[in-house]
Amino acid sequence: MTEQEQPQPGLAGCYRHPDRETGIRCTRCDRPVCPSCMISASVGYQCPDCVRGSSQETRATRPRTLAGGTVVSDTRLITKILIAVNAVVFVTVLTVGDSMVRDLGLIGYDVDPTAYTWIGVADGEWYRLLTSAFLHQQIWHIGFNMLGLWFLGPPLEAALGRARFLALYLISALAGSTLTYLLAAQNQLTLGASGAVFGLFGATAVLMRRMRYDMRPIAVLLAINLVFTFTWANIAWQAHIGGLVVGAVIAYAMVHAPREKRLPVQYGVSATVLLLLVVACVVRTLHLLGG
Structure with a gap:
């Protein structure tokens, strides 16, 4: 210069x-x-x-939800997407017919009557544990489940954040399917989002307890649904109970995790639950195959 x-x-x-x-x-x-x-x-x-x-x-310093998720303006987005996916699958089932239900519904171990081959989770079709949670055949079935998702989903989505809410829903669905796989007859066909919706029931109870809200409304609603679970015919009570218990466990970890250890606790509990579900499915599979 x-x-x-x-x-x-x-x-x-x-x-x-x-x-x-x-x-x-x-x-x-x-x-x-x-x-x-x-x-x-x-x-x-x-x-x-x-x-x-x-x-x-x-x-x-961006504002965070109670569970550490990002605060967003639309707290119904994931809820609406899940309802849309269930609705699209339902219309597809009505169009394609029972073959889709047979291919994607939850079956432990059975023989395909059309091809005379073994099918089911025990035969390696593990995807059925999740795909079955998006299948419905009757309008009343999908109607009740989607109504529950519409009312329970948004408050949980707002409190947990989108990613955590989606994880809660899917893990609850898997838990319901897993308990059904463990306890139901091996050739029993099961389908529906009931396990996931009952997971939302459990999570809502935990959230309301955490926020110190009046627990009576959710307690009464849950009690009514449990009565239907054990009194109505052709209802897989295993899916309801599995989803309910795991949904409460996941939600508890999400809303009670200490802020400084929030992610390790939330990830750790979710991963542990998934691992236990996998182990349970492996044990059941070995039993069905005579191992």
Whole structure:
């Protein structure tokens, strides 16, 4: 830099471009900034480093839900997506027929009457544990389940956050299917989102207890549904109980985890539950195969 290019006494050089004289300083760090670097703020100007740091601080302090999820404006998005998926599958079942139910419904171990081959979870078709939770054949069946999802889903989605709510729903569905696989007859065909919805019942009870709300409404509603579970014919009570218990366990871990250890506790409990479900399915499979 030549003598003519040296900043004149009394005017500082920009902290990023020392050869550029400026009388402007960052309102946060007081460093001199030239017109190319200064960024307009609510009061005065700021340097690029301070603006970048402010954005990072804003992201770090973004409001969080009770369980640590991101606060969003639409707290029904995942609920609506799940209802839409169930509805699309239901229409597809009506269009395709019973073959889709036979291919994707929960069956422990049975012989396909059309191909005379073994089918079911024990034959390696583990996907049935989850796909069966999106299958319905009767309008009243999907109607009751989707009504429960619509009323129970949004408050949980708002409290947990979208990702945690989806994890709760899917793990509850798997738990209901797993208990059905363990206790029901090996050739019994089971389908429906009841396990997942009962998981939402359990989670709602935990959330209301955590928020110190009046527990009587959810207790009465749950009691009515349990009466139907054990009195109505052709209802897989195993799916209801499995989903209910696991939904409560997952929700408890999510809303009671200490803030400084929130993610390890939530991930740890969810992973442990999934591992136990896998172990239970392996044991059942070995039993059905005579191992």
